[in-house]
Amino acid sequence: MEKRVLVVEDERTIADAVAARLRAEGFLVEVAGDGPGAVAAARRTPPDAIVLDVMLPGFDGLEVCRRIQAERAVPILMLTARDDETDLLVGLAVGADDYMVKPFSMRELAARVHALLRRAAKGAAGPVGPPTLRFGDLEINQAERRVLRAGVEARLTPTEFDLLVHLAAHPRTVLPRERLLADVWGWADASGTRTVDSHIKGLRRKLGSDLIRTVHGVGYALEVER
Numbered sequence: 718m719e720k721r722v723l724v725v726e727d728e729r730t731i732a733d734a735v736a737a738r739l740r741a742e743g744f745l746v747e748v749a750g751d752g753p754g755a756v757a758a759a760r761r762t763p764p765d766a767i768v769l770d771v772m773l774p775g776f777d778g779l780e781v782c783r784r785i786q787a788e789r790a791v792p793i794l795m796l797t798a799r800d801d802e803t804d805l806l807v808g809l810a811v812g813a814d815d816y817m818v819k820p821f822s823m824r825e826l827a828a829r830v831h832a833l834l835r836r837a838a839k840g841a842a843g844p845v846g847p848p849t850l851r852f853g854d855l856e857i858n859q860a861e862r863r864v865l866r867a868g869v870e871a872r873l874t875p876t877e878f879d880l881l882v883h884l885a886a887h888p889r890t891v892l893p894r895e896r897l898l899a900d901v902w903g904w905a906d907a908s909g910t911r912t913v914d915s916h917i918k919g920l921r922r923k924l925g926s927d928l929i930r931t932v933h934g935v936g937y938a939l940e941v942e943r
């Protein structure tokens with residue numbers, strides 16, 4: 718079945734170009750030009766993925782992300798005007814899965830949307846390996862996609878969850894950022910390793926800073942009992 722993508726962007730030329738490219742890729746595309754319109758459109762016809770600009774009239778993309786994700790988990794690719802660390806971290810914290818900095822190529826945008834949907838489909842297809850992984854006070858329930866630390870549930874985004882499961886599949890093993898990027902995000906090139914770093918920050922914020930070890934210049938390891 719055709720996948721629905723909601724494009725939220727107030728700059729008409731960008732919105733039109735993104736919509737045209739995604740339609741050419743076979744997606745059903747709806748466009749919203751402001752914050753309230755985006756939330757209303759997502760309620761009316763739930764999309765399979767959202768391409769969301771941060772700077773919008775009404776309320777901004779971060780607020781759109783917060784409101785939509787509070788109702789239902791949807792993969793979100795956020796667009797930012799500049800490589801702004803604050804925007805980026807807040808965006809990932811409120812539930813965006815990936816981001817691109819303007820200007821971007823339409824080819825790359827299409828590739829990222831495909832990767833988001835592939836990952837969502839993989840998640841929906843159910844767990845690989847044991848349904849529940851337990852390490853000390855960390856519990857990862859793959860069937861329900863829920864994570865608890867010391868009995869308290871952490872609300873992870875779909876990407877954060879997939880990243881944690883990947884690290885948990887190889888406990889105490891250093892996984893290179895490039896490999897995480899390829900396995901979790903489905904990217905073939907290593908241009909987005911900062912995305913990995915940002916999601917690791919999100920996991921540490923939600924699950925505690927002691928869980929994931931940084932090996933500088935290489936990657937990350939989940940520091941748990943085997």
Ligand code: CA
Nearest residue numbers: 727770772773
């Ligand atoms: Ca804008």
